[in-house]
Amino acid sequence: xxxxxxxxxxxxxxxxxxxxxxxxxxxxxxxxxxxxxxxxxxxxxxxxxxxxxxxxxxxxxxxxxxxxxxxxxxxxxxxxxxxxxxxxxxxxxxxxxxxxxxxxxxxxxxx
Amino acid sequence: xxxxxxxxxxxxxxxxxxxxxxxxxxxxxxxxxxxxxxxxxxxxxxxxxxxxxxxxxxxxxxxxxxxxxxxxxxxxxxxxxxxxxxxxxxxxxxxxxxxxxxxxxxxxxxxxxx
Numbered sequence: 001x002x003x004x005x006x007x008x009x010x011x012x013x014x015x016x017x018x019x020x021x022x023x024x025x026x027x028x029x030x031x032x033x034x035x036x037x038x039x040x041x042x043x044x045x046x047x048x049x050x051x052x053x054x055x056x057x058x059x060x061x062x063x064x065x066x067x068x069x070x071x072x073x074x075x076x077x078x079x080x081x082x083x084x085x086x087x088x089x090x091x092x093x094x095x096x097x098x099x100x101x102x103x104x105x106x107x108x109x110x111x
Numbered sequence: 112x113x114x115x116x117x118x119x120x121x122x123x124x125x126x127x128x129x130x131x132x133x134x135x136x137x138x139x140x141x142x143x144x145x146x147x148x149x150x151x152x153x154x155x156x157x158x159x160x161x162x163x164x165x166x167x168x169x170x171x172x173x174x175x176x177x178x179x180x181x182x183x184x185x186x187x188x189x190x191x192x193x194x195x196x197x198x199x200x201x202x203x204x205x206x207x208x209x210x211x212x213x214x215x216x217x218x219x220x221x222x223x224x225x
Binding site: 033035040041042043044045048088090099101102103104 | 151203218
């Protein structure tokens, strides 16, 4: 399977609920990044967590990193319809060619 | 405030045509990248550049070339377009070094080769 693999691949929730997306990777990393992509648009960088960090917050976003399990999770609290998008993790194993993007989680927030 | 600009949102070209995709960034970033995005495959790196006139192959460079004559501009060239190059193309940039910053992406160019 692919480095930087997100789970689930699709998620549908009601507005106001929390959304959790997971990402697994295979090799050791320098950092892990999360991006959002609205339909047909480019990716927007949300948050970067370094390998020596366990948790990071940014507004309604909370990212955790477990290097022993080679996994990360992105939590969006109190979701809004505007959060509807695809979310990608990108694992950075060092070097320009070592940033590997997953295939994404498609999140739908129903108003 | 658009920071990475891709010249076209949608492009339709014929098989065998030479295609130029342009990308300009206004953040004085050293690194620039071209990815293609296909359903079920995620983003795949085509080429990247960490300095003017420097270029390095990514994971899928076949059928593509690039040019970086100025720091702010990174062009992707399809020498002879083929239908299997129909895809979403994404340009990105980042400051020098790796492992510290995320990437800033353009809005993408959806290329259809007929």
